[in-house]
Amino acid sequence: MANRLQGKVAIVTGGSVGIGQATSVLFAEEGARVVVANPNASAGEECAAGIRAQGGEAIFVQTDISQEDHARRVCDEAVQAFGQLNILVNNGAVFILKGLEASVADWQRMLSVNIMGTALMSRFASDYMKQFGGGSIVNLGSISSFVAQPSFITYSSTKGAILQMTRNMAMDLAPFNIRVNCVCPGTIFTRASEEHMARVGMTKEEFIAAESPKHLLNRVGDPREVAYPILFLASDEASFITGTHLMVDGGYTAQ
Numbered sequence: 001m002a003n004r005l006q007g008k009v010a011i012v013t014g015g016s017v018g019i020g021q022a023t024s025v026l027f028a029e030e031g032a033r034v035v036v037a038n039p040n041a042s043a044g045e046e047c048a049a050g051i052r053a054q055g056g057e058a059i060f061v062q063t064d065i066s067q068e069d070h071a072r073r074v075c076d077e078a079v080q081a082f083g084q085l086n087i088l089v090n091n092g093a094v095f096i097l098k099g100l101e102a103s104v105a106d107w108q109r110m111l112s113v114n115i116m117g118t119a120l121m122s123r124f125a126s127d128y129m130k131q132f133g134g135g136s137i138v139n140l141g142s143i144s145s146f147v148a149q150p151s152f153i154t155y156s157s158t159k160g161a162i163l164q165m166t167r168n169m170a171m172d173l174a175p176f177n178i179r180v181n182c183v184c185p186g187t188i189f190t191r192a193s194e195e196h197m198a199r200v201g202m203t204k205e206e207f208i209a210a211e212s213p214k215h216l217l218n219r220v221g222d223p224r225e226v227a228y229p230i231l232f233l234a235s236d237e238a239s240f241i242t243g244t245h246l247m248v249d250g251g252y253t254a255q
């Protein structure tokens with residue numbers, strides 16, 4: 001299938017690697033004009049250039065979603081470049097995986113990027129969506145929105161909050177025809193997994209062997225397997241779906 005997002009303009013935060021990159025690429029394949037919003041300029045430019053090289057439309061805007069002026073600017077630049085704004089994917093996140101030993105600085109970083117960043121982006125994007133007659137926001141939750149994992153309090157708190165923010169935002173934005181939903185992945189192999197492996201001293205084989213059996217499908221997921229559910233919720237195919245979450249977890253939470 002193609003052109004499921006024909007005519008739409010989408011911002012994908014953290015859009016240059018991992019699940020965000022897969023989403024940016026898939027959205028462009030489906031006809032969207034994509035704004036890759038990322039703090040890292042080289043990865044962001046590379047992602048947008050890759051999309052253009054495949055015949056898609058994309059720009060990169062250097063963005064730290066925890067900064068109010070950045071969040072406002074990326075929405076302004078999306079509209080300046082492409083004339084409208086219809087979709088926001090709140091994918092950008094940091095991963096500080098700690099228990100109660102987490103420092104105030106750890107907590108501030110987690111809360112300011114994962115929660116405040118989601119709130120700021122949603123605020124400025126929805127201001128434009130209201131002007132354009134509606135839109136769709138897809139947040140990235142996680143299995144960590146639902147289940148506890150060892151030494152995950154900092155990260156899980158933010159993913160739990162994002163799940164509840166999804167419901168509240170769906171309520172407040174419904175009068176403006178803006179739908180808000182949440183995709184909750186299980187373990188997906190990305191750069192974040194590689195950083196986690198390096199931190200805990202695991203090889204890729206050890207990581208996959210440890211994570212796979214936690215999922216009914218007995219494997220970890222691929223970023224594109226999350227990008228498709230995000231595409232569905234972002235598209236008009238999900239026109240009567242708002243305020244809910246979609247588990248993309250290979251059966252992790254079914255047990």
Ligand SMILES: NC(=O)c1ccc[n+]([C@@H]2O[C@H](COP(=O)([O-])OP(=O)(O)OC[C@H]3O[C@@H](n4cnc5c(N)ncnc54)[C@H](O)[C@@H]3O)[C@@H](O)[C@H]2O)c1
Pocket residue numbers: 013014015016017018019020037038039040063064065066090091092093094113117140141142143184185186187188189190191192193
């Ligand atoms: N990989 C998994 O197993 C998994 C599981 C469940 C949920 N998720 C969620 O999926 C999303 C993407 O995860 P991933 O595995 O692709 O991670 P990743 O580390 O590969 O990508 C995260 C992206 O967020 C960006 N980012 C970090 N700080 C930012 C900031 N201040 N402003 C804007 N962007 C920022 C990074 O630059 C990067 O592009 C996250 O929200 C994560 O919580 C991932």
